[in-house]
Amino acid sequence: MRKMIIWLVALFCVAPVAAQNVTEAVNSITPDDLRRRIAVIADDSMRGRYTPSPELDQTAAWIGEQFRSFGLKPGGSEGTFVQRYPLKRTQLDLEASRVTVEGGPTWHLGTDTRWWQGMTGGAGVGSSVALVWGALGGTEEVATLPVDGKVVIVVVPTGTRSTGSTASAMLAAVPSAAAAIVVTGEANELWTRQLSRESRMRVSPAWRRNAVAMPVVEVKDGSIAPVLAAHGVSLAETRGEAAGALQSRELAGLSVNVKVVNALEEIVSTPNTVGILEGSDPTLKDEYIVFSAHMDHVGTSDNGSCRLVEGDGICNGADDDASGTIGVVELAEAYAMMNPRPRRSMIFLTVSGEERGLWGSQYFATNPTVPANRIVANLNADMIGRNWTDTVVVIGKEHSDLGATLNEVNARHPELNMTAIDDIWPDQGFYFRSDHYNFARRGIPILFFFTGVHDDYHRPSDELELIDVEKESRIVKLIFHVGLEVANRDERPQWNPESYAEIVRPMP
Ligand SMILES: [Zn+2]
Structure with a gap:
């Protein structure tokens, strides 16, 4: 009853003024x-x-x-x-950025390879190579791979849209690697379109304190298959096992330098x-x-x-x-x-x-x-x-x-x-x-x-x-x-x- 009285008082004394105001x-x-x-x-x-x-x-x-x-x-x-x-506006330097295989081909950004994340200095990061393949699902498992200081060539399953995120998750787990080259299947129309956009202006938040990201680039099977073949690795076989258990091996005698630099940063x-x-x-x-x-x-x-x-x-x-x-x-x-x-x-x-x-x-x-x-x-x-x-x-x-x-x-x-x-x-x-x-x-x-x-x-x-x-x-x-x-x-x-x-x- 007490509540009711208060409510009535409120309704008749206060509410009309307030209601008009609100209305x-x-x-x-x-x-x-x-x-x-x-x-x-x-x-x-x-x-x-x-x-x-x-x-x-x-x-x-x-x-x-x-x-x-x-x-x-x-x-x-x-x-x-x-x-x-x-915001940070950046544009990749397609001339200077490239992946160089010692004694082998050089792949340029925008022509043969595509950038995902991370920058290097002008000298790039170069080292011996570890090949990684198999399901990249568990980051804990990935973290145990012996890839410290190496350039990692990662063969991921084709036909999935999640190659970027799985590889990123993997890279978060192995920050000790020098760089990564992700191999994602055959070149197609989409790939051509993606390469043609490499020179675009990119914009990203400049206030976040991002952890320094490991350099990661993407190449297609056609580019890397001959390089792997020269070191006794069949890409077709590796690709066949790309959905299976996670594995790695060192590729003796292979050395790769990855260089990614910006032409513009503002x-x-x-x-x-x-x-x-x-x-x-x-x-x-x-x-x-x-x-x-x-x-x-x-x-x-x-x-x-x-x-x-x-x-x-x-x-x-x-x-x-x-x-x-x-x-x-x-x-x-x-x-x-x-x-x-x-x-x-x-x-x-x-x-x-x-x-x-x-x-x-x-x-x-x-x-x-x-x-x-x-x-x-x-x-x-x-x-x-x-x-x-x-x-x-x-x-x-x-x-x-x-x-x-x-x-x-x-x-x-x-x-x-x-x-x-x-x-x-x-x-x-x-x-x-x-x-x-x-x-x-x-x-x-x-x-x-x-x-x-x-x-x-x-x-x-x-x-x-x-x-x-x-x-x-x-x-x-x-x-x-x-x-x-x-x-x-x-x-x-x-x-x-x-x-x-x-x-x-x-x-x-
Ligand atoms: Zn909206």
Whole structure:
């Protein structure tokens, strides 16, 4: 009864004022707003928002300008709305890089051989050779191979797509080898295409403290068979045993030098956009909820990984993830209208580099612009504009009490005609495939809003016209109500202990 009385008092005395405030704010999230703003960043002129690119910088600047117009505080570096992070741009030196067999052939990168990882000095690394073949599954077994200081020629089973990862796992287990040459089968059309791309500009995160990687290159059977034959080894026989037990032998009298150097190495940078709405509670305002989405996409078929299957070769990524990005912009606008503001502070974060490997969210999660332990939740949206009209998949519900909060809030808002359902594709591993994962790993409870993939995924046809902005507006309103509830509760969200033990990892 006591609870009931409090509830009635709250309803009649406090709720009407607050409700009006909330209603006005949430109603600012409209289909027209979504369409108008998605049109800006999913325009052809943004060239698919590739990381890094001038057009992505332009997208970030435009979002920062939106945040400024809502009255948000800059949450980036040096009093701006932008947090830039460093990337390394490199280009292999195809002239200087090569594999030299003493008394035998020389293989050049881009012509006969392909680079996987690791650099050498100008002199290369040269030594005697160990031949390794058989199933590379167990790294513990691989670690026992007597290959210290040797160039390892690894014959892997053909017809599998996992040669790269199995070999990498192996190499992690034998860091004492000098270099590795992985032999992957017959040359084919794919191989020709891969070789033709060896001279391309490569971009990688420059803030990670990577372990020095052992140099690894790939060659095809046709190149190496004569060299092995000259040392009494039949590649055909070895290949026949490539799926069997792991074996190694030294190839007496054979010496190989591997040299991989870059022609160009430079540091560039790319942006995340960060806006902050300060909370109204004197204590809770020191805690933050992060609303996130990725503003980058896969670029064009010339610059990027846009699949040229039709159309203009520009992947506008209207759903992936202009939909989520503009959702975050709409949320920022709505919460900023509130008076009083939500109790906890809110961070509106649009990251880059998601499509390249969750770079921007990893950078923010490891270099947050507010104290890391004060971030209490992350609500992420990636692709929320397509498929069904009345459900949204919310991934991660089972891992923290954010799931129960979501269910309660969802039940209180039948007018949205939007049901938050559990992950219906657990086998696809979406939990690990968007930016929220970088927050989860760091111990921050998350929810990930997602309406599923479709035939236009990573294609030029992922266009604004196909976005159901009316449906999306109801999803964003649901996120608004959930975010508000999390912001105003006395207690911060809590992990389920088993999930915490399973998911949270020390950050590199
Ligand atoms: Zn995406």
